Amino acid sequence: MIKLIYFDFNFWRVDILRLCLSHSKTPYKYERVPRKEWFKKKSQFPFGQLPVMVINGKQFSHTHTLARFCAIKSSLYDNNEFKVLIIDQVLDWANEITNHIAPSIRAAMREKNLEKSRSLRKEFIKNDLSVWFGYLEDLFKRSSKKGQFFTDKFSIADITVWRVLYWFCSGKLDMISSSFLDDLPILKKYYKTIHNYSPLNQLEEFKSITNLN
Numbered sequence: 060m061i062k063l064i065y066f067d068f069n070f071w072r073v074d075i076l077r078l079c080l081s082h083s084k085t086p087y088k089y090e091r092v093p094r095k096e097w098f099k100k101k102s103q104f105p106f107g108q109l110p111v112m113v114i115n116g117k118q119f120s121h122t123h124t125l126a127r128f129c130a131i132k133s134s135l136y137d138n139n140e141f142k143v144l145i146i147d148q149v150l151d152w153a154n155e156i157t158n159h160i161a162p163s164i165r166a167a168m169r170e171k172n173l174e175k176s177r178s179l180r181k182e183f184i185k186n187d188l189s190v191w192f193g194y195l196e197d198l199f200k201r202s203s204k205k206g207q208f209f210t211d212k213f214s215i216a217d218i219t220v221w222r223v224l225y226w227f228c229s230g231k232l233d234m235i236s237s238s239f240l241d242d243l244p245i246l247k248k249y250y251k252t253i254h255n256y257s258p259l260n261q262l263e264e265f266k267s268i269t270n271l272n
């Protein structure tokens with residue numbers, strides 16, 4: 060049995076794994092580590108970070124590695140090496156944009172320095188927000204023939220982009236409103252398509268992430 064370990068809040072890094080396994084009805088356990096216990100537990104994990112996946116008592120780390128494993132298990136990767144190149148770029152894009160916004164989140168959450176956080180967020184919005192979502196839209200235009208999915212077959216790439224866009228459009232990120240997507244109409248339409256895609260939005264995990272249950 061696969062066990063996924065993450066913190067006691069929803070985040071794309073673990074949610075894409077859960078959605079993937081659930082899509083193929085692969086059973087898994089989900090352990091949530093309370094944020095306040097983290098510094099006691101951090102050293103128990105191979106890279107001192109979450110998510111972690113445990114199989115047969117062995118721990119594995121890093122989102123892209125775990126996503127690839129769960130997607131292969133769930134037939135949400137691809138056998139075509141060029142399609143795999145597209146899927147991998149999407150996973151790396153998700154890591155990149157997360158790394159770009161992370162300092163502004165860290166300043167608020169860990170350092171409790173709201174002024175620093177706002178200034179870093181302004182920098183992110185000025186330098187990265189449209190640029191990095193623009194890169195993603197361009198990749199979609201280059202990759203998707205029919206304009207429905209990134210590789211024209213529903214995959215972990217679509218789950219990942221939906222989850223990251225859901226985060227950025229949630230209104231929970233200070234100073235970022237979902238209207239930033241208005242400048243990227245193709246990506247906006249794609250996001251709506253995936254949000255309404257019933258093999259995804261009927262999953263219990265999707266409902267819990269979007270507070271539908």
Ligand SMILES: N[C@@H](CCC(=O)N[C@@H](CS)C(=O)NCC(=O)O)C(=O)O
Nearest residue numbers: 072101107108109110120121122123
């Ligand atoms: N390289 C890791 C990065 C994971 C990561 O940054 N995890 C964060 C939470 S989203 C974490 O564990 N932070 C706690 C810490 O670094 O002490 C991956 O790809 O999964």
